[in-house]
Amino acid sequence: MSSLRPFCLTAWSATPVVAALLLLAPASHSPAQAQPAQAASSASTSASQTAVAATTQPSSSTERGITARAIDKVKQVAKSAGDIFSRVPCLPPKGGAKSMGSLPHVAGKLIAGQPVVIVAFGSSSTAGYGASSPDFNYPNRLAAQLRRQYPTADISVINAGVGGEDAPEMMKRLQKEVIDVHPDLVIWQVGTNAVLRNLDPGDTAKLVEDGISRIQAADEADIVLVDPQYSPAVTQRAESAGKMVRLLGKVAELRHVGIFPRFEVMRDWHEKQAIPVESFVIADGLHMNDWGYACFAQLLGDDIIRSVGQIKLGINVPADVHAYRPM
CATH class of the missing domain: 1.10.287 (Helix Hairpins)
Structure with missing residues (x-):
């Protein structure tokens, strides 16, 4: 990095x-x-x-x-x-990012018309710090998108984000706020605060792997990891950030879960789509703004919707390959 x-x-x-x-x-x-x-x-x-x-x-x-x-x-x-994308369109990364699997559990629930519970687990990026209103944080944006796509479905998106936390603190509430809820999908945003605190990325990766193992042992939930954001406060610690991104990707591959490569997606916004950093990051140089959260949610929602479409078409994805990247 x-x-x-x-x-x-x-x-x-x-x-x-x-x-x-x-x-x-x-x-x-x-x-x-x-x-x-x-x-x-x-x-x-x-x-x-x-x-x-x-x-x-x-x-x-x-x-x-x-x-x-x-x-x-x-x-x-x-x-x-509401019309935020009419000013700056939300586009998927240019080239190279292809689907590597699907989210079979949550997709199957949506196809069957069964209630779907999604837990957004993480820190301030999940809680929505930097958004102008709670309606504009990424879990609420994601919920709105999925409800528009599946208007008859019973979809709940629970925001379990707590600002300032990282893997050590999150593990303390994993049982109560994730496992005990019996979710169909867990979106786990983690790693940024560890980078900012100069914590060992290897220790964070080990805790995340242990947490994934606990979730998988308790439920059949799909899991998607979300790595750190590409913003000035993070890229100033380029070596640590790069190691964190790589290790979380390896954990996702090892545990056969999804990975949303937020770092690469946001870097694509700036370097390939020529979007100024201040167009998706607030003045603290760390947190996303309304547009950033909206586009993040849109791309993630698109992949969930795509997974439903794949299963409807009878596309079989190996059970041990759940990792994916935005197309």
Whole structure:
């Protein structure tokens, strides 16, 4: 991985959904401030009540105006996020990335019309840090895509991402948050924080392999590993990042599970598709933005949908070959 190059990242600001949502809280008006004006306007009870109505009406109108504007702003943000690919298209990697298998368990469930449970397991990339709204993190994007494709299916995508964690912390909650849920598919994003902490990639790979063994012993779930992101904070540690990517790929091959090569996919965005880094990474130089999460989810969802299509067509994939890369 010595050929990896750090980037110079320009500042990028996320869409101000938070500010818009804050506007939804109406401005407060103290009854104590309105009382003197009401008493001075009339001595009678009925006149006082009329004065109260007169003084509160503009306030209510103002509050409705603020709320309406805030709602309009949120709708604009949602529309902007919804048509995000019309500005920068989400394309699969150019050349070389071919399918190496399928996801037979989750695909079989979808074909049979049975409920499907997917657990997205990982750290802040799974939790969705950097997205302008929870709706725009990758698990929710993936769920929306699969539900559009299979509108009659009962699909649950559980977000089990906790920021700052890596394999040692994830192993402590593997039983409760993954195995005990009995998922049909586990998407395990891991390795980035180990690189940032200068942990031994070999130790991380060993823990991940042990975790996969535990999942496979308990369930027939498909498993997909997601390796670190290609972003300035990671590529500054090129040697460690490269080793982590290689080792996770070897673990996937050894344990016959899937691998989504996020590092290579994101590098393709920048180097082959000429997309500026700030178009898919936020200003911290590490986390993805709405577009990054959306394209990641789209490519992953495309492979799940492709797996369903393969099984419907009777394409037999060897039981011991589950690893795949985006086509």
